[in-house]
Amino acid sequence: MIEIRNINKTFDNRHVVKDVSFKFLPGKTNLIIGESGCGKTTIMKLMVGLHEVDSGDVVFDGENFPKLDVKGKQEIRKKIGMLFQGGALFDSQTLEENVGFPLDMFTDLSKEEKLDRVNFCLQRVKLEGKNKLYPAELSGGMKKRAALARAMANNPRYLFCDEPNSGLDPKTSIIIDDLIKDITQEYNITTIIITHDMNSVIEIGENIMFVYKGENWWTGDKTEILGTKNQELFDFVFASEFMKTFFKKD
């Protein structure tokens, strides 16, 4: 489990994250949703230490991340897998090398064992046989899936996904969502997903935090979100005519 407690972040006198607290549960798909620029990605970057928190705690299974030394932080990070918005695959490496990279760095597996693990991960994201392709030769959806394969290669305990569906067609989005949900449940991972895709929210939103102007504005799950009385969340969820038509507020 990951718990954030009263985290704050200010950039150039702009208070971007305001006293946010939330519990991200293991084995569940935890979603951070909100409008563009509301502070979702900043919260995620604060959690993984890409930004330093001004105040507050980020607790990974009892260990307060911001208070750890460099080595302690590295140890936690070895348990993290992250799927970036653009994939962030290493351009100079093939798919096989990309997925095998965390194994190269942190395990003493033999070449054959590594290849087995890489092939398993690639097969899991339906990219089997694409080992020798470079990121430049992949489509957007394939890049996301490859990045997911890399994120899961070293059996992470925590999985962070920054807008895994952005720029993807609805069919591929569902494939990615299902993959993330399956992996989360199968390995009891604490998964945190940033999204503003309402399909994802309704499909896989088991534990949701709605961020509004840098604050934790609402928490709940996918069933509660459709009946919300919270005006800001309502405006966010029912922004499209489609949503208004099919899931009208009473």
Next chain:
Amino acid sequence: MNPFFHIGRYFMLMFRVFSKPQKLSVYWRQILHEINSIGISSLPIIAIISIFMGGIITIQAAFGFTSPLVPLYAVGFTTRESILLEFSPTIVCLILAGKVGSNIASEIGAMRITEQIDALEIMGINSAGYLIFPKIAAAVLIFPFLIALSMFLGIWGGYAMGVSSGACTEYQYVFGIQAFFQPWKLYYSFTKVIVFAFIITSVSSYYGYHTSGGALEVGKSSTSAVVYSSILILLFGLILTNLFFHR
């Protein structure tokens, strides 16, 4: 921005670059890869420039020595001194600052803006050490060989051009390149090369690593890397020359 800010941030980055490697076998593989990418790929440009510059220096020297009091073996002597002391260690390193420096800054800068460096950090990898240390180590290892080759080809180019154009005889040239040779000058040259190799790779990596924004900023980082590497090469060239030629 305040130059002290950059100097401080540069040394903080270098501290991370030279912290204990996480997995030596991976670093070693990277060093070999960088030796190929930084060193071997620079061979053709260095060879072409060195041969032509050697020829040009020889012809200019022969043209300048019109007095009967100056022996013609001075052509070979001048060519050797120019190439060994300044052309190969400094001018070739300035060329490498352009070729290798811009390449390093744009490669690391592109990795920064596409979140590849963030990905390394989140995996628990010291991204500065993983990305920059192999480049510095490779350059410090391979540059002396590149410059030695440049020296050889420069002197050979001078010989070919000098003898074929009739500027001097073979005997005069060969005698000239051996005359009054002081081996310590090679130590001076190769000390410069090692310092310049470090400057080119570390300064370029610094600018690439701290790129923020988009493609435009990658271009700016690349330009800054070449400009500041070149200035530092000249500055440290002057400092080392003062140290070695101090009476």
